[in-house]
Amino acid sequence: MKYIRLIFIVFLCVCGSHISAQVSPQDTALVKNFRLNFAIPDMPAFKIMGTNPSNILRPSSPKAVAAMVSDFGKGGQVILPSSFAAEIAPYILLKSNSLTLSEYDKNSALYSLRFSIGTQRDPENDITTNLALGARMTLIDEGDLKNDKQYRQQLFDILAEKVAAKDALQLQYLRQNNLTAVEVASNPGLLQQQEDYINQQIRRDFDASIDSLNTAYKEQNWNKKKLDVAVAVLGTSPDSLAKDTKFSKFSIWATYGTPLGQHGQLLLGWNFNYVSGDIEGSDDYTTNSITTRVYGGENKYKGFLELQYERDENLGANMYFANLGGEFLIMDGVWGNVSAGLERNWTDNESHFASNFDIKFTIPEKLKLFK
Amino acid sequence: MIKTIKFDPNGEDLKVVFTFEGLIVASYAFTLWEANSNNQLLYEKGNNQNPDDDSYAIPPPVINSDGRLIQLRTEFKALDPDNVKQYTITAEVFQGDKSLGKDQDTGDNTGKSQGSLIFILLSKQ
Numbered sequence: 001m002k003y004i005r006l007i008f009i010v011f012l013c014v015c016g017s018h019i020s021a022q023v024s025p026q027d028t029a030l031v032k033n034f035r036l037n038f039a040i041p042d043m044p045a046f047k048i049m050g051t052n053p054s055n056i057l058r059p060s061s062p063k064a065v066a067a068m069v070s071d072f073g074k075g076g077q078v079i080l081p082s083s084f085a086a087e088i089a090p091y092i093l094l095k096s097n098s099l100t101l102s103e104y105d106k107n108s109a110l111y112s113l114r115f116s117i118g119t120q121r122d123p124e125n126d127i128t129t130n131l132a133l134g135a136r137m138t139l140i141d142e143g144d145l146k147n148d149k150q151y152r153q154q155l156f157d158i159l160a161e162k163v164a165a166k167d168a169l170q171l172q173y174l175r176q177n178n179l180t181a182v183e184v185a186s187n188p189g190l191l192q193q194q195e196d197y198i199n200q201q202i203r204r205d206f207d208a209s210i211d212s213l214n215t216a217y218k219e220q221n222w223n224k225k226k227l228d229v230a231v232a233v234l235g236t237s238p239d240s241l242a243k244d245t246k247f248s249k250f251s252i253w254a255t256y257g258t259p260l261g262q263h264g265q266l267l268l269g270w271n272f273n274y275v276s277g278d279i280e281g282s283d284d285y286t287t288n289s290i291t292t293r294v295y296g297g298e299n300k301y302k303g304f305l306e307l308q309y310e311r312d313e314n315l316g317a318n319m320y321f322a323n324l325g326g327e328f329l330i331m332d333g334v335w336g337n338v339s340a341g342l343e344r345n346w347t348d349n350e351s352h353f354a355s356n357f358d359i360k361f362t363i364p365e366k367l368k369l370f371k
Numbered sequence: 372m373i374k375t376i377k378f379d380p381n382g383e384d385l386k387v388v389f390t391f392e393g394l395i396v397a398s399y400a401f402t403l404w405e406a407n408s409n410n411q412l413l414y415e416k417g418n419n420q421n422p423d424d425d426s427y428a429i430p431p432p433v434i435n436s437d438g439r440l441i442q443l444r445t446e447f448k449a450l451d452p453d454n455v456k457q458y459t460i461t462a463e464v465f466q467g468d469k470s471l472g473k474d475q476d477t478g479d480n481t482g483k484s485q486g487s488l489i490f491i492l493l494s495k496q
Contacts (some may be wrong), residue, residue: 064454089454097457099394101419104450146450152396156418159398159484161447164416166445166486167400174409181404182440185373185490195488207484210448 033099043068044134044232045118046085048251052356053343054306056269056291057253059138059228062089062112064096068360085118085132108147112138116232127238131245134232142224147216154213162206169198226257250274260294267293275314285314300329304340315324317347321354335360373490374474376464378436380495381470383467385429387441387491393480395460397447401427406438419447433466434495441491449480456480462489 042058046068067086091110095103114136122128145151173194174181182323184190234249252272260266269291275281289310297303308321325339340355378385392395396419403413415427429436443462449455458480463473478485 062454083453092454092476097455097459098392099455100390100392100422100423101396101450102395104394146394152420155396155448156420159396159420159448160416162484162486163398163400166446167402167414170444171409179408180407181402181442182373182407182438182492185440185442185492188372191488206446210484307441 013213028309043085043114043116043118044136044200044230044253045087045088045116045132045133046083046176047230047248047253048132048134048232048234049085049118049130050085051083051120051358052339053308053341053354054291054339054356055253055271055289055308055310056267056293056306057230057255057271058267059255059257061144062092062114062138063087064089064092066361068358083118083120083123085116087114087116087134087136089114092362104146109137109139112136112141121297129237129239129245130248131237132232132236134230136228136230138226138228140225140227143221143226145214145221148217148221148270151213151217155210158206158209158213162202165202165204166198166284167204169201170194172201173197223257223259225259225261228255229253246278248277248278250277263296265295267291267295269293282314285312286324287290287312287314289319302327304339306339315347317345320344320346323354325356330359333361373440373492374472375492375494376472376474377494377496378433378464378466378471380434380437381411382433382465383472384418384431385433385436385493386465387427387429388463389417389425389443390422390461390463391425391445391458392461394450394455395419395447395458395480396450397445397460399443399445402440402444403427403429403443404442406440412439416419429493437495439493440444441489441493443487444490445476445487445489446484447487449482450485452480452482458485458487460487460489462491464493 042060044057047057065086066089067084069084091107091113091233116134118132120130122130141147174184179190185192230253232251233247235245236248237245250273253269255267255269258269271289273287275285275287277285284316287310289308291306291308293304293306295304297300303326306323306325308323310319310321312319321341321343323339323341325337327335329336330336337351337358337360338356340353342351343354344351389401398418399412401415401417402411405412412430413427417425419425429439432474434480441462443460445460447458449458456479457477459475459477461473461475464471474489474491476489
């Protein structure tokens with residue numbers, strides 16, 4: 001089991017080292033510095049395992065494949081991580097390069113559908129294994145240019161002008177050189193000459209117009225409203241081979257992101273858990289929590305402040321959690337997430353300190369899954 | 372490079388259908404060139420917002436299409452190059468409902484403005 005885990009981690013690190021930067025060259029300083037673009041995925045199948053007292057599930061942009069590992073510490077020592085999760089977007093993987101614009105418009109919610117699977121070895125006894133399955137969808141995403149018809153119409157218009165300008169120059173080239181379109185199309189050398197002529201003669205910088213349109217869009221929309229919903233189910237097995245896995249927990253999340261001024265973002269999250277008493281030898285019970293988190297900083301290094309209230313029906317207690325944390329880019333596509341906070345049981349008047357460190361990955365940008 | 376597609380000069384009417392895959396925003400111009408001439412029989416502008424209007428009838432009679440050149444010039448931009456890595460632009464010729472053949476341009480989505488040019492020469496069997 002340890003070897004499999006080690007191979008998995010090495011694979012993820014190698015993948016991560018190939019990933020290119022997520023900020024495109026044409027982004028302005030504003031976008032680079034403040035686009036809190038949910039670079040780090042949060043996966044329902046990871047979250048349900050409860051590696052962190054925070055119950056908010058970050059909204060994220062769909063990635064074809066993503067993975068994360070956690071629980072690097074035990075008894076003050078650094079150990080092989082005991083929690084893993086991977087997430088796939090099946091519609092993206094299935095349709096991939098064959099996806100048309102109209103198909104996307106009809107199935108944009110399906111495009112955001114992601115399934116995750118997670119596993120965790122109980123850090124207490126090193127034997128009990130948790131297995132989790134999760135699903136998530138993005139219901140509102142006002143900051144995504146794919147969904148913005150006005151942006152697309154502007155893009156259509158610029159591209160149409162570019163086509164018309166190129167066709168006019170093509171006619172000019174044919175007449176100047178007393179050639180027919182068939183003669184040029186049949187001769188690669190002539191065709192190259194024609195296209196070179198067109199590209200040299202074209203007056204307007206259409207590419208700059210498109211870049212400018214994109215940049216303006218991102219500046220105005222990077223932190224627009226977003227709503228993610230997710231569910232997950234957790235099973236627990238008494239051994240490391242995951243035999244006799246029993247239902248342990250069911251969770252629902254809803255997370256709403258909204259602009260906070262021009263440069264900030266506020267997340268509001270709700271989480272409901274139904275926990276089976278079989279594992280803990282008690283009655284079934286539920287928990288409910290609401291969480292608010294505020295992000296600030298730069299894209300590569302940003303901090304957050306989080307406050308959470310949770311009602312735990314098993315303990316009959318009101319729990320509060322205050323958390324401070326940060327996210328940082330370790331290498332392209334590989335992110336670290338560290339946080340520390342104080343969890344307080346207000347009913348029993350008890351408090352304890354909680355800390356967490358995760359590493360998260362996404363699929364290499366240059367890796368082509370499909371031809 | 373030009374591709375030649377044969378048709379039955381005594382068969383049903385011809386049409387050409389354009390498709391745009393790879394989650395791209397594309398504007399195009401379809402030119403139907405007269406045989407051995409720079410006369411444009413058709414010059415139609417369009418985009419891939421709605422696939423239903425990306426089909427064009429080749430003016431009859433069918434026999435007159437011998438030597439005509441179909442040109443599809445497309446300018447496009449990929450909407451999600453991180454997840455959808457490649458584009459494919461296809462021009463397919465039909466006689467009635469039967470596909471006679473197609474030409475495709477496939478490449479990597481860069482996220483920048485990109486161009487494509489497809490030629491199909493119609494020739495009688």
